[in-house]
Amino acid sequence: MSNSVNPFESLQEQIDDASAYLDASEDVLEGLKHPQRVLETNLTVEMDDGSYETFRAYRSQFNDARGPYKGGIRYHPNVSRDEVKALSGWMVYKCATVDIPLGGGKGGIIIDPAEYSEAELERITRAFATELRPLIGEDRDVPAPDVNTGQREMNWIKDTYETLENTTAPGVVTGKAIESGGSEGRVEATGRSVAIVAREAFDYLGSDIADATVAVQGYGNAGSIAAKLIEEQGADVVAVSDSSGAVYDPEGLDTRAAKEFKRETGSLTGFDGASEELSNRELLTLDADLLVPAALENAIDADIARDVRADVIVEAANGPLTPDADDVLADRDVAVFPDILANAGGVTVSYFEWVQNRQRFSWTEQRVNEELERVIVDAFDGLVSTFEKQSIPNLRTAAYVVAIERVLSAYEQGGRWP
Numbered sequence: 128m129s130n131s132v133n134p135f136e137s138l139q140e141q142i143d144d145a146s147a148y149l150d151a152s153e154d155v156l157e158g159l160k161h162p163q164r165v166l167e168t169n170l171t172v173e174m175d176d177g178s179y180e181t182f183r184a185y186r187s188q189f190n191d192a193r194g195p196y197k198g199g200i201r202y203h204p205n206v207s208r209d210e211v212k213a214l215s216g217w218m219v220y221k222c223a224t225v226d227i228p229l230g231g232g233k234g235g236i237i238i239d240p241a242e243y244s245e246a247e248l249e250r251i252t253r254a255f256a257t258e259l260r261p262l263i264g265e266d267r268d269v270p271a272p273d274v275n276t277g278q279r280e281m282n283w284i285k286d287t288y289e290t291l292e293n294t295t296a297p298g299v300v301t302g303k304a305i306e307s308g309g310s311e312g313r314v315e316a317t318g319r320s321v322a323i324v325a326r327e328a329f330d331y332l333g334s335d336i337a338d339a340t341v342a343v344q345g346y347g348n349a350g351s352i353a354a355k356l357i358e359e360q361g362a363d364v365v366a367v368s369d370s371s372g373a374v375y376d377p378e379g380l381d382t383r384a385a386k387e388f389k390r391e392t393g394s395l396t397g398f399d400g401a402s403e404e405l406s407n408r409e410l411l412t413l414d415a416d417l418l419v420p421a422a423l424e425n426a427i428d429a430d431i432a433r434d435v436r437a438d439v440i441v442e443a444a445n446g447p448l449t450p451d452a453d454d455v456l457a458d459r460d461v462a463v464f465p466d467i468l469a470n471a472g473g474v475t476v477s478y479f480e481w482v483q484n485r486q487r488f489s490w491t492e493q494r495v496n497e498e499l500e501r502v503i504v505d506a507f508d509g510l511v512s513t514f515e516k517q518s519i520p521n522l523r524t525a526a527y528v529v530a531i532e533r534v535l536s537a538y539e540q541g542g543r544w545p
């Protein structure tokens with residue numbers, strides 16, 4: 128893992144890599160490499176003991192040419208201005224890759240939420256929502272959950288916004304609880320698109336996901352659900368990890384039992400359904416057919432990439448490979464199916480949630496899953512077709528080519544003002 132790689136510079140490098148395959152000049156592309164605006168704010172909030180603490184928070188609005196800014200809110204000690212900027216840019220190109228009419232944004236607070244009570248987290252979240260109020264809105268900017276946030280935080284943000292605006296606007300955030308205007312299928316959506324892309328990837332490469340062995344790094348929302356759904360497709364999930372370590376069984380793990388164990392104990396280490404414990408690096412370099420990084424960015428740097436033994440990587444996390452790792456893996460013919468396609472299920476079902484909120488009409492889970500399947504399979508086919516037609520060296524660059532062309536065409540059709 129590399130802490131020295133700046134994710135915002137990685138995003139800009141990814142856009143540069145795509146530029147050779149785009150009919151656009153450098154000055155036009157420069158405008159697509161920076162956020163339109165970034166809110167930086169400090170939240171001073173009362174703690175349970177009567178003291179006050181100040182938290183730095185950000186919201187980056189990267190680009191809204193194709194629709195309202197859209198993207199999650201992360202609570203993590205390593206949140207930084209550049210991380211939020213990168214994540215907001217990845218949202219723009221993710222929404223464009225899967226062709227949903229949204230732009231890209233992202234937010235975060237520098238905080239370790241495990242150190243705060245629920246009442247403190249509610250006050251911190253409501254303080255952030257108050258700062259966000261002038262920027263967000265159903266047609267402006269629509270936050271969602273990300274690392275260490277979920278339905279609870281989204282409900283607080285929605286309630287704060289609606290109270291201050293004296294309105295009802297359930298579409299101001301997505302990823303809400305069903306009772307608060309959430310969508311069926313949203314919790315599983317990111318893992319589901321990872322599983323769909325894994326299935327399509329093996330098929331495209333001439334094999335079958337049902338015969339594959341799989342290692343998953345990160346066992347939160349995205350990773351644990353991807354693992355469960357990939358196992359349901361017949362694959363053997365042989366290793367999974369979280370920040371406490373990795374567990375391994377060459378015969379295949381029971382992913383539901385592992386999740387239950389993590390829910391009960393707070394970590395995967397000590398899981399009695401596994402035969403061995405591994406280090407994080409051992410998991411990433413395991414002799415498995417498919418590797419799914421589902422933790423944080425920069426998990427695989429060039430050094431780890433040289434030892435990766437999987438033939439296929441499907442990125443559930445945002446930005447889990449450094450640009451150097453990408454180069455090493457391309458040289459070694461490891462097929463990398465990029466984050467802006469593979470984990471786009473989350474934002475796609477967020478989009479469905481927003482559509483349902485605007486229509487005040489709920490879809491069944493079956494409808495949500497069928498529409499998601501269609502969006503992801505169409506995007507997969509479009510991406511490999513561009514990859515083959517233009518002889519692009521890797522699928523990530525092909526995804527950026529598809530996505531940037533769509534953003535540019537939104538500008539061309541709509542004009543640019545001023």
Ligand code: NAD
Nearest residue numbers: 274275317345346347348349369370422443444445470473
């Ligand atoms: P989460 O907080 O639910 O889970 C993160 C998991 O990663 C936890 O199990 C944590 O223990 C583990 N982890 C952290 N550091 C690790 C390390 N060094 N080694 C192994 N495991 C480690 O978060 P999430 O929502 O599942 O998000 C994970 C990734 O997926 C992030 O990059 C996020 O941006 C991306 N993502 C999430 C969604 C979504 O809908 N949740 C959508 C798109 C992308």
